[in-house]
Amino acid sequence: MSPESPDNQSNEQPNITRRSALTGLAALGATGMLASTASASTNTPYLAQADLGWDAATGQYTLPDLPYAYDALKAVIDEQTMRIHHDKHHAGYVKGANKALAELEKIRWRQGDESLIQHWQRQLSFHMGGHINHTLFWTSMKPELLGGGTQPTGNLSNAIKSDFGSFGKFMTQFKLAAAKVEGSGWGYLVYEPLSRRLMVTQMQNQQDMMFTGAIPLLGVDVWEHAYYLKYQNRRADYIEAFTTIIDWTEISRRFEAARA
Ligand code: MN3
16 A cells, blocks of 8 residues: 555644654653553563663663673673674664664554565564563673572572473573574573463574563573674583573572563
8 A cells, every 4th residue: 555545644643744743653652651661560570671771752772781891701701792792783683673663653654665564573573582682681691700600599490390300401401402593593491471381492583483472581692693702613612601600590580570
């Protein structure tokens, strides 16, 4: 359908320019977002809206800072990799998500190219996945000296034993699944809220192969950009090293939030 077709003209917004339409919509979005925040404190319980850098006033995401220095994890992930990974790759996903949201907003207002909706929905899925995956990833790690890499305790430890047999069996599946992702992607520990079980999944790219409703608890990024400078083709070595800096306190917090 052409953007000029008769039903493109909204009765409420005659002769609006694209800019004023988007500005107005951003204001409406801001109002809605503030209202939903006030009424529902459980919005994305395992990851807060603020952690994603969501700015309701602009309707855009901003890149969150790393929660530690670029070289804080250098025993496992070198400083250059962290800088490129966070400042370029993660930033690119944030930019891509914002772009997709803006283009979909135009289409919604019948001011964009409707033939591209599938493209922009795919872009949204990929870049939002990238943004959420990386935001969770940075805060899944802490230096070994600060307690990274120890084993989970309490409810999460019990659930891992119950759902996988033992922590060791969980780790075997998690590391193998991550190592064997075909191409780029992630290995994930997820909580499946319907059967109330922990599961290990593979994710291809930033979104594929994850199932409906799965709540991500712990992901290891196995895109080559995550490890190639230090580990080259030795993905399994990188994954093994990653397990020494997992922040199980944070993963436990997410687990409790997910099953609350
Ligand atoms: Mn990455």
